[in-house]
Amino acid sequence: MEKNLQNELKKEAAIRAAEFVENDTVVGLGTGSTVKFLVDELGRKVREENLSFTGVTTSKRTASQAESLGIKIVSLDSIPRIDLTIDGADQVDNNFNGIKGGGAALLWEKIVATNSKKNIWIVDQSKLVDRIGSFPLPVEVIPFGALHVLNKFEELNLNPVLRLTENGKKVMTDSQNYIIDLHLNQIIDPAKLSNQLINTVGVVEHGLFLNVVDKVVVGKKGQPLILENPDK
Numbered sequence: 001m002e003k004n005l006q007n008e009l010k011k012e013a014a015i016r017a018a019e020f021v022e023n024d025t026v027v028g029l030g031t032g033s034t035v036k037f038l039v040d041e042l043g044r045k046v047r048e049e050n051l052s053f054t055g056v057t058t059s060k061r062t063a064s065q066a067e068s069l070g071i072k073i074v075s076l077d078s079i080p081r082i083d084l085t086i087d088g089a090d091q092v093d094n095n096f097n098g099i100k101g102g103g104a105a106l107l108w109e110k111i112v113a114t115n116s117k118k119n120i121w122i123v124d125q126s127k128l129v130d131r132i133g134s135f136p137l138p139v140e141v142i143p144f145g146a147l148h149v150l151n152k153f154e155e156l157n158l159n160p161v162l163r164l165t166e167n168g169k170k171v172m173t174d175s176q177n178y179i180i181d182l183h184l185n186q187i188i189d190p191a192k193l194s195n196q197l198i199n200t201v202g203v204v205e206h207g208l209f210l211n212v213v214d215k216v217v218v219g220k221k222g223q224p225l226i227l228e229n230p231d232k
Contacts, residue, residue: 001126007033009124009219014038016224017086017122017217018045023052026079028112029066030087031059031105034122038086043069056082058108060174076112085116089123089209091135092216096229097190101138101207104163104173110205119213125220132190136161136181138207139197143170146178149202156196159183177204 014037021027021042029039039062045051047070055073057063063073076082087109089098098121100106113119139160141149146162153160163171163179171179187193190208197206216227 001124006124006126009221010034010122011037011219013122013124013217013219013224015041016226017120018042020084020086020120020215021045021051021053022083025083026054026056026081028082028085028087028116029055029057029062029071030085030109030112031057031062032088032103034088034124035062035086036065038122039065039069039071042066043071046070054079056112058087058112059103059105076115082112082116084118084120085113086120086122087113089121089127089213089216090207091127091129091132092121092123092213093129093132096211096213096216096227096231097132098209098213099132099135099137099207100209101140101179102135104138104140104171104179106138106207107140107173107175107177107205110209113209113212118215120215120217121213122217123219125218125225128218131186131188132208133184133186136183137187137193138163139180139182140173140175140177140204140206141180141202142177142204145202146180149200150180152200153180153182175204 018041090102091099214232218225
């Protein structure tokens with residue numbers, strides 16, 4: 001998909017999702033290019049429409065952006081609940097299984113998501129797939145012994161690649177961990193893989209988000225489409 005069109009669709013989905021944020025609620029704000037449009041729109045609504053809500057963010061960069069726009073941001077442990085979290089996704093399949101973590105924020109994203117009453121994902125239409133897996137699956141691992149975890153993944157034919165920056169340095173998450181991306185092409189049994197990964201010593205979390213999302217707002221030509229998870 002052409003980049004300008006993709007950004008336009010992301011923005012449309014983000015603006016539509018912002019309509020679900022109500023006054024006097026606690027809202028989880030995700031991470032990534034689509035969420036950046038969301039935070040911009042919420043900042044506008046705070047300034048121009050007197051929207052009043054409290055935000056919890058899944059990354060330091062989202063917190064910085066939100067605070068610069070006048071959005072009140074607090075720590076997760078300072079609040080008893082999250083009413084709604086809005087985040088992006090790297091892929092979503094027909095069963096509402098998702099891959100997240102392309103922005104290396106998957107651990108914080110999953111903590112916030114699992115402590116939310118409701119979850120909405122915002123994506124452009126290119127993120128919808130029949131079966132997840134063609135987007136590399138991120139796995140967050142602690143630095144100590146990370147190469148041994150990588151070797152285990154190689155033995156399991158999971159095609160692991162340690163994520164590096166453009167300068168060749170290891171990508172560090174906000175929790176100071178590494179990311180190993182698994183190049184799988186397709187994931188036949190997401191639940192089985194999820195259990196296998198989380199039970200691997202050294203793995204902190206993985207980017208499979210299963211039975212998490214309530215609605216997916218899809219940016220597409222014409223107007224955004226809202227998909228409802230029938231199992232939520």
